[in-house]
Amino acid sequence: MHLTDDQLNEYLDDALPKRARAESHLSTCAECTARLSALRSLAAEIESLPEESLARNLAPAVTRRLTSPAAAYSGFPRWLTLTTVLQTAAATVLIASVAPFILEAASTFIPALQAPPVMETILEAQRVWTAWLDALSQFQWPSPPELPASLGLSNFYILLALAGTALAWLVGNGLLLRSQIKQ
Amino acid sequence: MVLTDTFRNSFNRRYTSAMDAPTDRDLILRARRGEVEAYGELVTRHQAGVFNVCYRILHERGEAEDLSQETFLRAHSRLNTFDVNRPFGPWIRRVAANLCLNHLESLKPETEFDEERDAAEGAGPEAVVEVRERGEQIRAALASLPARFRVVIELRHYQGLSYDEISAELNIPLSDVKSHLFRARKLLAEKLHAPD
Numbered sequence: 001m002h003l004t005d006d007q008l009n010e011y012l013d014d015a016l017p018k019r020a021r022a023e024s025h026l027s028t029c030a031e032c033t034a035r036l037s038a039l040r041s042l043a044a045e046i047e048s049l050p051e052e053s054l055a056r057n058l059a060p061a062v063t064r065r066l067t068s069p070a071a072a073y074s075g076f077p078r079w080l081t082l083t084t085v086l087q088t089a090a091a092t093v094l095i096a097s098v099a100p101f102i103l104e105a106a107s108t109f110i111p112a113l114q115a116p117p118v119m120e121t122i123l124e125a126q127r128v129w130t131a132w133l134d135a136l137s138q139f140q141w142p143s144p145p146e147l148p149a150s151l152g153l154s155n156f157y158i159l160l161a162l163a164g165t166a167l168a169w170l171v172g173n174g175l176l177l178r179s180q181i182k183q
Numbered sequence: 184m185v186l187t188d189t190f191r192n193s194f195n196r197r198y199t200s201a202m203d204a205p206t207d208r209d210l211i212l213r214a215r216r217g218e219v220e221a222y223g224e225l226v227t228r229h230q231a232g233v234f235n236v237c238y239r240i241l242h243e244r245g246e247a248e249d250l251s252q253e254t255f256l257r258a259h260s261r262l263n264t265f266d267v268n269r270p271f272g273p274w275i276r277r278v279a280a281n282l283c284l285n286h287l288e289s290l291k292p293e294t295e296f297d298e299e300r301d302a303a304e305g306a307g308p309e310a311v312v313e314v315r316e317r318g319e320q321i322r323a324a325l326a327s328l329p330a331r332f333r334v335v336i337e338l339r340h341y342q343g344l345s346y347d348e349i350s351a352e353l354n355i356p357l358s359d360v361k362s363h364l365f366r367a368r369k370l371l372a373e374k375l376h377a378p379d
């Protein structure tokens with residue numbers, strides 16, 4: 001019986017358990033010998049592939065990345081700069097400060113709106129925050145700017161615009177940074 | 184542990200031009216102590232070998248350079264797990280092969296490989312005429328293989344690993360090593376010996 005493809009492959013790789021038996025068959029079978037020699041020349045051809053030379057020295061880039069902590073392989077992400085942190089903090093504070101007003105205003109439009117139990121802690125935090133804001137509002141600016149009533153702009157809409165800007169800022173930065181994060 | 188003289192001599196002949204140049208082992212020990220320059224010297228010595236592993240598997244120079252760089256960074260973070268009494272070259276080349284496989288698999292999750300469709304695509308005479316040099320033909324044939332087949336061919340034919348070593352390196356069963364390797368060879372034979 002002829003040798004199977006698997007047996008010939010294993011023979012080529014010196015991994016055939018019954019090597020002697022295969023050899024005795026090969027000594028009498030021209031067909032299997034031809035198949036083996038085809039396999040051998042394929043292996044020789046694969047291994048004949050010349051090596052290519054490298055176009056640039058990689059050592060400077062590797063050592064640079066190992067020495068700069070911000071760009072280290074397993075260090076801080078490169079995009080996490082001071083600017084990003086400050087912007088995120090500012091936007092978060094802005095959103096948090098207007099959130100109570102928006103919630104309050106929204107509940108007047110949708111009277112049936114019920115805060116879920118999970119929200120209660122958050123609302124409690126917001127109440128503390130609002131109390132702090134109230135205290136802050138006692139502070140008198142030298143000349144508080146008065147908006148003309150004819151514009152019909154309530155504080156709520158101004159705050160809404162501010163929150164929108166902060167959100168757009170956050171999302172915009174996230175989109176801009178996405179390509180850097182990937183690297 | 185002290186290296187035997189024979190081993191040390193073969194090491195020096197292979198990796199250094201002068202006898203007083205540091206061995207890879209010295210450089211690794213220094214790199215472990217935080218000497219980045221020592222690691223840079225290791226990169227200089229082994230980058231060509233690593234690049235060729237990546238280039239054979241990825242078939243794209245720029246990508247191969249990037250992955251070579253990643254290989255050295257990855258290896259640096261694992262330097263403490265490396266047995267300094269073993270040669271560095273074979274180890275870093277295996278790291279490279281593994282990294283390239285992960286890279287290819289992260290790009291596109293491989294769909295079930297269709298050998299017949301693929302053989303039909305590659306066997307056309309125009310595909311053979313387009314690539315003139317034999318080396319390029321071999322590279323193109325390798326690039327047409329599924330990622331896992333490429334890496335098994337790399338580890339067996341270019342790095343000389345046994346079935347068991349490949350199985351351990353890629354963390355796949357021995358039966359998969361064999362089936363990947365044998366099917367890869369069959370496909371390469373079809374592509375390289377296609378009638379033109």
Ligand SMILES: [Zn+2]
Pocket residue numbers: 001002003025029030031032033
């Ligand atoms: Zn036979």
